[in-house]
Every structure is written in structure tokens, then in C-alpha cells.
Amino acid sequence: MNNISNFLKKYYYTKILKRNYFRYGSCKKCGACCKNIYIRHKNNVIKSKEEFITLKNNDDYPFWKNLEIIGKDELGVVFKCKLFDEEKSLCKKHKKRPDICRKYPSEEIFKMGAILKEECGYYFKPIESFREILDRISVK
């Protein structure tokens, strides 16, 4: 990529999309993101089965009806999506999957505290290097 397209890409990501990271890589179709899910509601990760059942019955969250509890750890309740086909390693509703699944992994979910799965074929790199940030600050 030449300097102009680099500049335009950077401008678009930082000024228009307000992003801090570029995403690289591709989906390896491992399904890890469908089998180890935490849910955040009003800034808190769901920590109990009872809390989840109350929220699940709320029609505002239709996607949650696809989730089942598979455990609990220090962060909260862990879910897997019932729409994940273990045999084929595919989403049973791939074409109609919700927006959050289409965009995964996005920078936004990391701002909410999520961590990229170790198996994931994607990775993120800061748009601005440490040197560039220092230069920008020292110019002001």
C-alpha cells in the first residue's frame, strides 16, 4: 500500500470510525467464540443463573434464548450458543446470525472487557505506533 492510501486508511479508521486498532487475519472456523461466551448487561457481566433467566425472558434480547449455561468462573456465567453445530463446526443460522456475530471480533467488544480467544485467527494492532503517539504529543 502506498503512502496516500495508508494515510487515507488511517484517517478513515481513526477519524471516521473512531478506531484505535486495525484488525488482521481471518476466521479459522474453530467456533471458540460460539462456545465460551460471557454476557455483559448494563456494564456488569452476568454472574448468576437466576439473573440470566430473568433477562432471557425479556424480548429485548432474543439472541440470549439461544444460549445455554456451561459453567461459571471468577468472571461470571459461561455460555455456549445452541446454534453452533459441533459436527460441522458451523453456525446453524450462519446467514441469519445476529450482528454481534457478524462483526466479531470487533474493537468494541474489547472495550467492554472481552478477550480474543487464543485459537482465533484474528489479531489487532494499534493504528498508531508508540513512536507516532509520542511525536504527536510532543508537537502540541
Ligand code: SF4
Ligand atoms: S448465532 Fe451462530 S455465530 Fe453467533 S454465537 Fe451462535 S453459533 Fe456462533
Ligand code: SF4
Ligand atoms: S474464535 Fe476467531 S477463528 Fe474461531 S470461529 Fe471465532 S472468529 Fe473464527
